[in-house]
Amino acid sequence: MANGERRGPAHVTLARTLGVAIVTGDHPSGTVLPGELELASQFGVSRSVIRESLRMLSAKGLVESRPKAGTRVRERALWNLLDPELLAWMFEGAPSLGFVRSLFQLRMIVEPAAAELAAVQRSAAQLARMGDAVQVMARQGLRTQEGQAADQRFHAAILESTGNELLASLSSSIAAAVRWTTFFKYRVPLEYRDPIPLHRDLFEAIAAGDAAAARGVTERLIAQAGLDTERALGA
Amino acid sequence: MANGERRGPAHVTLARTLGVAIVTGDHPSGTVLPGELELASQFGVSRSVIRESLRMLSAKGLVESRPKAGTRVRERALWNLLDPELLAWMFEGAPSLGFVRSLFQLRMIVEPAAAELAAVQRSAAQLARMGDAVQVMARQGLRTQEGQAADQRFHAAILESTGNELLASLSSSIAAAVRWTTFFKYRVPLEYRDPIPLHRDLFEAIAAGDAAAARGVTERLIAQAGLDTERALGA
DNA sequence: GCAAGTTAATTGTCCAACAAGTTCCGGGAG
DNA sequence: CTCCCGGAACTTGTTGGACAATTAACTTGC
Numbered sequence: 001m002a003n004g005e006r007r008g009p010a011h012v013t014l015a016r017t018l019g020v021a022i023v024t025g026d027h028p029s030g031t032v033l034p035g036e037l038e039l040a041s042q043f044g045v046s047r048s049v050i051r052e053s054l055r056m057l058s059a060k061g062l063v064e065s066r067p068k069a070g071t072r073v074r075e076r077a078l079w080n081l082l083d084p085e086l087l088a089w090m091f092e093g094a095p096s097l098g099f100v101r102s103l104f105q106l107r108m109i110v111e112p113a114a115a116e117l118a119a120v121q122r123s124a125a126q127l128a129r130m131g132d133a134v135q136v137m138a139r140q141g142l143r144t145q146e147g148q149a150a151d152q153r154f155h156a157a158i159l160e161s162t163g164n165e166l167l168a169s170l171s172s173s174i175a176a177a178v179r180w181t182t183f184f185k186y187r188v189p190l191e192y193r194d195p196i197p198l199h200r201d202l203f204e205a206i207a208a209g210d211a212a213a214a215r216g217v218t219e220r221l222i223a224q225a226g227l228d229t230e231r232a233l234g235a
Numbered sequence: 236m237a238n239g240e241r242r243g244p245a246h247v248t249l250a251r252t253l254g255v256a257i258v259t260g261d262h263p264s265g266t267v268l269p270g271e272l273e274l275a276s277q278f279g280v281s282r283s284v285i286r287e288s289l290r291m292l293s294a295k296g297l298v299e300s301r302p303k304a305g306t307r308v309r310e311r312a313l314w315n316l317l318d319p320e321l322l323a324w325m326f327e328g329a330p331s332l333g334f335v336r337s338l339f340q341l342r343m344i345v346e347p348a349a350a351e352l353a354a355v356q357r358s359a360a361q362l363a364r365m366g367d368a369v370q371v372m373a374r375q376g377l378r379t380q381e382g383q384a385a386d387q388r389f390h391a392a393i394l395e396s397t398g399n400e401l402l403a404s405l406s407s408s409i410a411a412a413v414r415w416t417t418f419f420k421y422r423v424p425l426e427y428r429d430p431i432p433l434h435r436d437l438f439e440a441i442a443a444g445d446a447a448a449a450r451g452v453t454e455r456l457i458a459q460a461g462l463d464t465e466r467a468l469g470a
Numbered sequence: 471g472c473a474a475g476t477t478a479a480t481t482g483t484c485c486a487a488c489a490a491g492t493t494c495c496g497g498g499a500g
Numbered sequence: 501c502t503c504c505c506g507g508a509a510c511t512t513g514t515t516g517g518a519c520a521a522t523t524a525a526c527t528t529g530c
Contacts, residue, residue: 009482011290035511046484048283051512052290055246059294059320067512068492081404082317085294102399109402113344164337167344169316170405244513270480281515286481302481302522475528482521490513499504 010045011052016089017043018053022062022073023086024093032070033063060086084176091180097233100181104226107174111222114162114171115214119206122161127207129157134203137196154199158206181229193224245280246287251324252278253288257297257308258321259328267305268298295321319411326415332468335416339461342409346457349397349406350449354441357396362442364392369438373431389434393441416464428459 007013018033027033036054040047054071057063061080065071080086090099122130133154140147155175159168198221205213242248253268262268271289275282289306292298296315300306315321325334357365368389375382390410394403433456440448 011482015294037511048286048483048485051283052287052482055287055290056294059250059291059318061319065512066492067490068494068510070511076400077403077407079404080315080318080408081401082408083315084296099400102401105399106401106405109345109348117340164340165311165334166316166337166341168312169314170341172312173315173317246513272480283514283516300481301524303479303524304522305480471530473528473530475526477524477526479524480522482519484519485517486515488513488515491511493508493510495506495508497504497506500502 010049011056014043014045014049014053015056016085019057019060019062019086019089020092022057023079023089027073029073029075032072035070062086082170082173084173087173087177088180091177095180097230100229100233101226103174103177103181104222104229107178107222108219108226110167110171110174112215112218114159114164114167115202115206115218116211117164117167118158118161119209119211119214121163122158122206126157126161130154130203130206133157134199137199142194142196151199154203161206178225193228195221195224198224245284246291249278249280249284249288250291251320254292254295254297254321254324255327257292258314258324262308264308264310267307270305297321317405317408319408322408322412323415326412330415332465335464335468336461338409338412338416339457339464342413342457343454343461345402345406345409347450347453349394349399349402350437350441350453351446352399352402353393353396354444354446354449356398357393357441361392361396365389365438365441368392369434372434377431386434389438396441413460428463430456430459433459 021027033039034042036047036050039050043050054063054065058065060083061074061078063071063073118126133150136150137147137154140150142148142151152175156172159171162168198217202214202217202221205217256262268274269277271282271285274285278285289298289300293300295318296309296313298306298308353361368385371385372382372389375385377383377386387410391407394406397403433452437449437452437456440452
């Protein structure tokens with residue numbers, strides 16, 4: 001690419017560029033984007049790179065190509081919105097308030113149920129991993145690199161404990177998106193409540209095998225994060 | 236392709252072939268699949284087609300490519316299991332009982348919540364579409380093409396009524412997968428209970444704005460489908 | 471035994487051309 | 501004048517070859 005030097009293969013950065021342009025509404029649904037030749041000269045790459053990028057976008061349901069008709073942006077309802085990369089692209093632009101609310105609403109549906117399952121099904125080893133992670137979080141706090149890594153380990157252990165790989169895949173996609181919202185949060189000088197005590201409560205509920213308590217704590221955790229995020233976005 | 240004549244562009248059928256081979260365990264996680272040149276000669280297509288297929292697989296998180304190292308199958312936990320195509324590929328092979336159970340467990344978490352939202356938020360126009368669909372289903376039955384189309388319209392209207400596009404995307408992915416399980420069901424001579432009365436109940440609950448009733452009916456609906464599917468798979 | 475440099479293999483990228491398919495336009499028939 | 505049919509042009513689809521960039525694996529030297 002003549003402009004925009006980024007790492008990695010060109011088709012990856014190109015797919016990202018085009019994908020962001022689409023999800024941010026630059027190319028509305030139903031419109032056809034420029035032909036492959038034009039895109040190639042526009043971005044200063046070969047047609048091969050353009051085509052491979054478009055394949056990636058079509059694999060995510062963003063576009064569909066047909067001879068003579070060109071490559072058309074599919075309607076938003078057909079996009080694979082839960083694709084982690086697609087979610088990341090959404091947060092490249094300014095995500096709408098409605099979108100963020102949908103995200104937290106989905107969390108509120110899925111994660112309490114996952115916590116319930118984890119409380120009942122977790123193995124001793126999985127529980128131990130959660131315990132370690134909570135300890136590290138308590139020591140390091142959530143602002144440090146290590147603390148955030150421990151937070152991810154904690155939630156990953158919960159997901160694995162559900163024994164449901166579809167649920168795990170869904171939640172990890174959501175988690176990736178939520179990380180972007182927390183990024184926004186930290187950019188804002190607002191104070192928000194410390195989530196670590198709730199994490200400890202969740203760990204104890206899972207350790208006790210108390211499904212109802214695990215659900216309740218998770219709901220409070222998400223509600224708190226949702227409120228804080230909403231305030232940060234409103235500011 | 237020299238062998239396996241299917242419709243559509245070669246890279247699509249190729250991606251499907253490779254994707255199915257991966258998800259069915261033919262190429263286990265961590266293994267590197269043959270080089271692009273070898274794949275090209277093996278399938279009788281050019282390297283470009285192979286590469287575009289691999290881009291599609293990498294967009295779904297199935298593989299990752301690096302120079303000299305080749306294209307490696309990523310660990311299953313990193314796959315975008317909720318991708319509709321990926322789910323379809325899963326059902327190309329014989330899906331494990333555990334996978335089908337995970338699928339219905341996820342339905343049981345997500346769809347009752349969606350029904351609740353729909354009962355509260357649906358517009359008059361959306362409600363009318365649901366009513367039409369239920370009527371067609373009742374007249375035609377679920378074995379006819381028209382009846383099945385009406386069934387899909389009914390559930391699509393519910394999803395749209397939730398006002399949550401992420402929830403809608405998730406549920407439509409699940410629905411696509413469930414269609415494959417019902418395909419199995421119909422192949423088996425087992426009788427299963429008529430789901431149409433429950434659909435009517437669900438419609439009436441949503442029409443009345445009764446969220447709790449909508450949740451309850453949806454739970455019964457899924458439980459029934461899960462039991463029937465389990466019996467069909469056990470036979 | 472270890473470290474640094476070298477080699478070789480694989481993906482990444484470019485180019486040029488032809489094939490296939492479809493949309494669009496125009497002509498002819500009713 | 502309308503509708504159907506056919507052809508032409510444009511876009512994606514596919515091919516083959518060539519070279520560059522990257523890096524894993526080997527080799528050499530310390």
